[in-house]
Amino acid sequence: MTASNADLSTILNRILDAAADNLRIAKILTQMGLDPNNVTYDAIFNRLLEIFLHNITLANMFALVGAIFFVATLLTQTMVPLRVANMIGCAFFAAFGALTGTVTTFLLYLLLVPINAFRLRQMLVLIKKARSATQGDTSMEWLKPFMTERKYRKGDILMKKGDAANEMLLTVTGKFLVMEINVELPPGRLMGELGFLTPDNRRTATIECIEDGHVLTITYEKLLEIYFQNPQFGYYFLVLTSQRLLENIARLEGILAQNKLAQQAAAASGPN
Incomplete structure (x- = not known):
């Protein structure tokens, strides 16, 4: 094992000697405080260790912690932990800027802290309302x-x-007609929510505006974002769509019952 290490060290030293013959590399080695005529693997390691220990300052430690939290934001899949990690990272980077006297760095990351805090509060309020909605509202x-x-x-x-x-759309004012089943949608009704659940995201009906009005819209991407923040919202959404499907089934049953009564009435009033 010792012989193997010695051979590796010898090979590395030969590579370093060959590299030192290059004037550009020799200049870099000189700037690092190394002697181009006497470069070894151990010498480079010791020099890098010396530079590392020399730069261990409070400011750089803040920057290191901030970088760790920045990497954490890249690995986080949900928004709430991402915002928290981003706020902590920005706070450490702001401290780094203050300790090093870099005004632009300090102001940039200091400004990002309240922005992330505001977005975090928005998301927490959304999660709270979505959770309360899943409990019956x-x-x-x-x-x-x-x-x-x-x-x-x-x-x-x-x-x-x-x-x-x-x-997905929510009616606020006006009237809208589902043409396939001839049903009017008054204010406060959802439209297009079934397309969110279909495998190919296709509309299941044609809707026409029959009285001027306005609606509120939300994209399916935003609905997915809400779902990932609070999976209970998925259950809540299923309750809504199930309610809509049950209403459609009841409506169809009513139409079938009316047709059946009409047929019976026609048969009863037929030729005697």
């Missing part, structure tokens, strides 16, 4: 701050059956 009021407004006029087609779907 099936209204969509809690989701409105994360939706955007869109206006429609009478005769506008909001969506067509079979089209690609990428957003």
Whole structure:
């Protein structure tokens, strides 16, 4: 084992001697405080260790911790831990800037701390409301701050059956007609939520605006983000869609019952 280490050290020293013959490398070695005519693996290691120990300062330690938390944000998959790690990392980088007297670094990372704190608070409020919604409140009021407004006029087609779907809508004012089943949607009703669950994200019905109004929209990507922050939202969303499907089934059963009564009435009033 000792002979093997000696052979490796000899090979490395030969490589370093050959590299030292290059003027550019010799200049770099000189800047590092090494003698180009007497370069060994041990000498480089000792010099690097000396540089490392010399630069162990409080400011650099803050920068190192900040870098660790920055790497943690790259490895984090959910937003809440990411925001927390980012805030901690920015705080350490701001301390590094203050200790080294770098005003731009200090101000940049100091500004990022409250921004991340604000976004973190938004996400925590969203999670709290989503969790309370999963416990029985099936209204969509809690989701409105994360939706955007869109206006429609009478005769506008909001969506067509079979089209690609990428957003869910909530009616606020006006009236909208589901053309396939001839059902009006009053304010406060969801539209397009079933497209979120279909395998190919396709619209399952055509909806027309029959009275001027406006809706609130939210993309499926945002819904997925909410789900990843609080998986309970997935259960809540299933409750909403199940309620919608049950309503459709009850409506169809009512239509079938009416048709059956009509047929029976027609048969009873037939030729005597």
